[in-house]
Amino acid sequence: MNRKWVTMGDVARAAGVGKITVSRALRTPSKVSADTLEKVQKAVMELGYVRDETAGALSSQRSRVVGALVSTLEQPVFASTIRGLEEGLSAGGLQLLLGSTRYQPEKEALMVSTLLGRRPDALVLTSSDHTEDTRRLLSGAGLPVIELWELPEVPIHAAVGFSNRQAGRDMARHLISSERRAPVFLRTERASDTRADMREKGYLDALEGHAPRIHSVPPREDQGGPDYGAEGLAQVLQRWPDTDAVICVSDALAVGALCEARRRGIDVPGALAVTGFGDIDVAGAAALDLTTVRIDGAAIGREAARLTLAACDGEDIKGTRIDLGYQLIRRATG
Template sequence: MAIESSGWATMGDVAEKAGVSKITVSRVLRSPDKVKPETRERVRAAIAELGYVPDEAAGGLSSRRSRIVGAAISTLAGSTFASTVDGLGARLRQNDHQLLLAGTDYSSAKEADAVATMLGRRPDGLVLTSTTHREETRRTLEAGRVPVVEIWELPADPIGYAVGFSNRDAGAAMAQHLLATGRRRMAFIGTAGEGDRRGRLRYEGFAEVLEQSGSAEVRATAAAAGTQTARGARGLAAVLDRWPDTDAVFCSSDSLALGALSEARRRGLRVPDDLAVAGFGDFEFAGEFGLGLTTVRVPGLQIGETAAQLILDVNAGIEPGDRTIDLGFEVIARVTT
């Protein structure tokens, strides 16, 4: 049985582009070993160029809408995107839609697989926490006829829509806060993930302010292995082993900051007297009834709700006034600085 297209490039388009029959295209998709290698490669090249996605749900839907929204989330571990997923799912359920989740581990290859799989289910929209995509993924998304919302960042040229805040400005704001407390020898602790663009932007904003101040020095390290907490501990250890006079660290997430605080305690350092520690995200454990961690608070729940509403509005024929929605951030000063 032939696979029907998901609403943009059709199987017929692929067949015409490759100079083969629709049956041959179907065989390449279902039983590639039964097709000659040169024909198979020609069909696959046409699929990539046209952004064709097989519709695995074809024939099984009674209406044009699936009432499913897909979300490719950089990580499903920890608290990073928890409130955003909660907001996204809740707003969709209020409008009789369901959320389909996939974790990408900050990998553009895994994101590409997730996007292809989700588009095959004919979703009513897609939400992506990454704005760094493979060229073929972006081409497929741009060719699609579903709303795409990139979140937690504000790309200059969003695929469809963007909801988030400026990570660069957030890093800059934390640098200004630490400068105001008298710190001058500061370090940034991030991760070495392939797709952690947000962390890099936070570092760039942080470093830029310190460099412009003319009175502060910034050091940076990234730990690639282990849990976020373990990475934070290893990151602080690396910083202090190389620069023992460091007087403040800004971590690209609260989970990293938790590890840094644990390493500081292990070394007998007093926080904030000997070392100031700041994080990002304002996770529940960072609050006044937890660690009392200085951090950057972002409106995670609102980001999810807004992304969901954008998709619902676009599918209802309501065009948003702006393609990019900046929900801002806030530096929350607590006892660790």
């Protein structure tokens, strides 16, 4: 196996110029005469040369890489955010280094340190419950950190998201104002899902005299798929048989709960309302037609990319908090 890479020196020799000229021809073509540019491009094509970005990163002290950590890649919640982010970054010449923390703070700490090893120009996180280690690493590294999908009071650096608490409150209020008397908040049990915590708080805010009913499904592996929703609904109905509304912390859970309700022949929304969170693509599908909170994930990603590029251009983004809001989508299930 040919494990030798073509280097810039090889290209320079083939084109009959100095390597620095090759570097310029590739990175800032305007600073090179049309004649040389052509020679270099020809040599690059012939040799199949691909610039070694790691070497470039070392000497320029700019890696042109942005590290991104999402809480989950299994569930499609963040799919559109990643897409928006990736599009925005690559338009600005930055590359995305993606990782998943699976809602585990220890895994986050590990991944942050792994990412920092690649000396990224910035970091984007959708996980916000950081361990002490993580915080120390992040502040020590002194690079822009952008938190997504929430708006902490005091972001590490900058944040792009919306108020999970308000969204949770709005959803609960909506159900209560449509005469639901015993709404339950259904979530998976995760120590460090701060978004779920905030939505739960919002639910509590809205209760006004109704009894708080919160049920957590213990996750088996660390997923959060529809299976848990089905299981969760079963447990909820056993615990509180008079439940007439289930506010699920995510669409995935809601899909599962909805399916389970139908399987049991429960009239949705007549006897039971089911709502989700996120508006993932299956949520709107006709057989489900789920009432949910829509989050414009792609917009969050795009905004994050914009901020990142600004920060890489030297702009100070410390303290920026961008609220992109949410939208309650009322469909057939409540």
